[in-house]
Amino acid sequence: MVFNRREFLKTAATASAALALPALGSRAFAADAIKVGALYSQTGGLSVAEKLLANGVMMAVAEINAAGGVLGRPVEVVVEDGASDPKTFSEKASKLILKDKISTVFGCHTSASRKAVLPIFERRGAMLFYQTHYEGFECSRNVVYSGAVPNQQLSNYIPWIVEKLGKKKFFIVGSNYVYPREMAKVSKKLIEAAGAKWVADEYLELGHSEWAVMVSKIKESGADVVLSNVVGDSIIAFYREFKNQGLSQEVIPICATVTSEIEIAAMGAEYAAGSYTSFPYFMSIETPANKSFIDRFRTFVNDPKAVTYHSLEAAYFQVFLWKQAVEKSGDLSADAIRAGIRGQTYDAPGGKVTTDPDNLHCWLTPRIGQWQPNGQSKVVNAYPAPIKPLPYSAYGETESNLFCTGNGLDAAKLKG
Amino acid sequence: MLDILFIGLSLGSILLLVALGLAITYGAMGVINMAHGEMVMIGAYVAVLSGIWLKTSLLLAIPLAFVVTALLGLMIERVVVRRLYGRLLDTLLATWGIAILLQQAVRLEFGLSFFGIHIQGLGVGLQNVAVPSYLQGTFRLAGADINAYRTFTIAVTAALTLATWFILYRTAAGMQVRAIIRNPKMAAACGIDVKRVNAVTFAFGSGLAGVAGVMMSGFKTVFPDMGTTMVVDGFMVVVTGGVGSLFGTILSSGLLGEINALVAIGTNDILARAVVFGVVILVILVKPSGLFSFKGR
Numbered sequence: 001m002v003f004n005r006r007e008f009l010k011t012a013a014t015a016s017a018a019l020a021l022p023a024l025g026s027r028a029f030a031a032d033a034i035k036v037g038a039l040y041s042q043t044g045g046l047s048v049a050e051k052l053l054a055n056g057v058m059m060a061v062a063e064i065n066a067a068g069g070v071l072g073r074p075v076e077v078v079v080e081d082g083a084s085d086p087k088t089f090s091e092k093a094s095k096l097i098l099k100d101k102i103s104t105v106f107g108c109h110t111s112a113s114r115k116a117v118l119p120i121f122e123r124r125g126a127m128l129f130y131q132t133h134y135e136g137f138e139c140s141r142n143v144v145y146s147g148a149v150p151n152q153q154l155s156n157y158i159p160w161i162v163e164k165l166g167k168k169k170f171f172i173v174g175s176n177y178v179y180p181r182e183m184a185k186v187s188k189k190l191i192e193a194a195g196a197k198w199v200a201d202e203y204l205e206l207g208h209s210e211w212a213v214m215v216s217k218i219k220e221s222g223a224d225v226v227l228s229n230v231v232g233d234s235i236i237a238f239y240r241e242f243k244n245q246g247l248s249q250e251v252i253p254i255c256a257t258v259t260s261e262i263e264i265a266a267m268g269a270e271y272a273a274g275s276y277t278s279f280p281y282f283m284s285i286e287t288p289a290n291k292s293f294i295d296r297f298r299t300f301v302n303d304p305k306a307v308t309y310h311s312l313e314a315a316y317f318q319v320f321l322w323k324q325a326v327e328k329s330g331d332l333s334a335d336a337i338r339a340g341i342r343g344q345t346y347d348a349p350g351g352k353v354t355t356d357p358d359n360l361h362c363w364l365t366p367r368i369g370q371w372q373p374n375g376q377s378k379v380v381n382a383y384p385a386p387i388k389p390l391p392y393s394a395y396g397e398t399e400s401n402l403f404c405t406g407n408g409l410d411a412a413k414l415k416g
Numbered sequence: 417m418l419d420i421l422f423i424g425l426s427l428g429s430i431l432l433l434v435a436l437g438l439a440i441t442y443g444a445m446g447v448i449n450m451a452h453g454e455m456v457m458i459g460a461y462v463a464v465l466s467g468i469w470l471k472t473s474l475l476l477a478i479p480l481a482f483v484v485t486a487l488l489g490l491m492i493e494r495v496v497v498r499r500l501y502g503r504l505l506d507t508l509l510a511t512w513g514i515a516i517l518l519q520q521a522v523r524l525e526f527g528l529s530f531f532g533i534h535i536q537g538l539g540v541g542l543q544n545v546a547v548p549s550y551l552q553g554t555f556r557l558a559g560a561d562i563n564a565y566r567t568f569t570i571a572v573t574a575a576l577t578l579a580t581w582f583i584l585y586r587t588a589a590g591m592q593v594r595a596i597i598r599n600p601k602m603a604a605a606c607g608i609d610v611k612r613v614n615a616v617t618f619a620f621g622s623g624l625a626g627v628a629g630v631m632m633s634g635f636k637t638v639f640p641d642m643g644t645t646m647v648v649d650g651f652m653v654v655v656t657g658g659v660g661s662l663f664g665t666i667l668s669s670g671l672l673g674e675i676n677a678l679v680a681i682g683t684n685d686i687l688a689r690a691v692v693f694g695v696v697i698l699v700i701l702v703k704p705s706g707l708f709s710f711k712g713r
Contacts, residue, residue: 048540048639176686204685209636212423213680233637240635246554246561266542266637
């Protein structure tokens, strides 16, 4: 993957030169440009994943500029490096908001970095657009969440595994931090509701890639399906060890919530063939919009083999949701964006997405993909329409009993 | 029980694979080589690149990686490490700098990415090494399913350890190395060309790291930062075993591997890791020079 800030700057410079020509000189243009932030790790352990997301944002901005910008003004991205460190994320967020006077930042990937910047956005009145699927349990009025929450990944998944695959004993495995643990909490409820049971709930250190013991535990446990909330490069070692210990995806399939096209390509497709993942977006979605998205992304990053995946798609479409919100309210302040974005709908590469008027999360279409030997997924099950995001589903939130509304979190319900 | 012991053996062999080269560069030469993990990483990238561009199998990558990393090690010794012998902390900082340089060289594709040129197999992303089909899956032995790739790793580790032992203890060059471990000045006084021997030793240690990298690429992810965590484990094994003792390194990697496996099976992996660190701390407290150590003279 080629890092594309340079490429982007070139494109942006060309686009802005064209736009600035009538305004005589770049000075006038600079005053007119709308600045937004892109806060991702450009260095460190998380940069592999986060640079791709930054590319998604960059591409969307480049396309918006090529089509005339927002409110007739070009968009300029200020890129900051979170350096895979939550503390750096919070410093850079302050810098973007206070020094650059930016009211909209696209960024963060891990929950740790989002939690670190959250107080800054809330105190200084700026908006964060966050694209990664996450554990829920958050109801900030200063964040637009465009990735999936647990109910959008699990509510269709678990019943489908029990009914369609006929699996009864779940082995839940994850990396040891908040996302997998919250996912496990939601899963257990759904597993029990579906009449199945879970035999183990185990965790491996984040970033750890020694799976010998865990896989042998899976073998011994008598489980007939594995629910994996493993993240990062641990995923690759996990699937490889799974096959190398003689377990078969046909007998005990791994049903994952994080494993995406990126990890499949890195592990070698033969290791994952037959396993499942639940995501609102897959690269294999056969629509002209998605095909065009893949082509444009590959051109943009100058890599003919680049893959697209859920978080990348969300990083891309959230910029358009922001554009629509700004154009609706005609103002750049956080309050205006918040007011404008409620109920905004956009035709994303993976289908229609809508920002929920209550909790600022995104209506997405849950899909289940089975990985094929060619490294792509086959969508074996999909909801007919996008479903409402429920960030507190693990704590009993339902569509008729919302915990997170336009007024913020109803803490009384959380306790009850 | 057999499979648990096998897992422990496998964990130990992976530790030893990385520690073996370190036992030589750190143990024998007194260089805290922070770039050792990056040598592992370069070895893994040799496997990736030779697979993509030369279409060779993983097996052929082993000698290739050894040669590439040994030459790189030789260069590093000649240019940097040679000037820093006897300055332990300075070697640490200098080799750490080298480690970052090497990581960035791979990440930026040796600077070519600035010109918009992309080499397949390099860059920031995760890489994939194809494992031959006969090394995937399991084979049956004595009523247990044995993991083929891990068996292969154990075999390679055993072969490398044996080769290292043979070179150190059964050849004239090895005797010179051991003489330098005990007392470099006296060795020089006896007519040993300390500079030359050190250069070759450093290259050999780096070459071992390269082979470790090829083996790692078969079950771990290959990316520019992959070596950083491995070097920590490597130092842990060498320090526990006793600096300068090949036997101590072998024993401590086996010990730590088995402890890790047994505790992990009984409880979980997170606790097992803590227990391993606890054991290491205990060993260093009780025997500061490690389980087996020479008295320097």
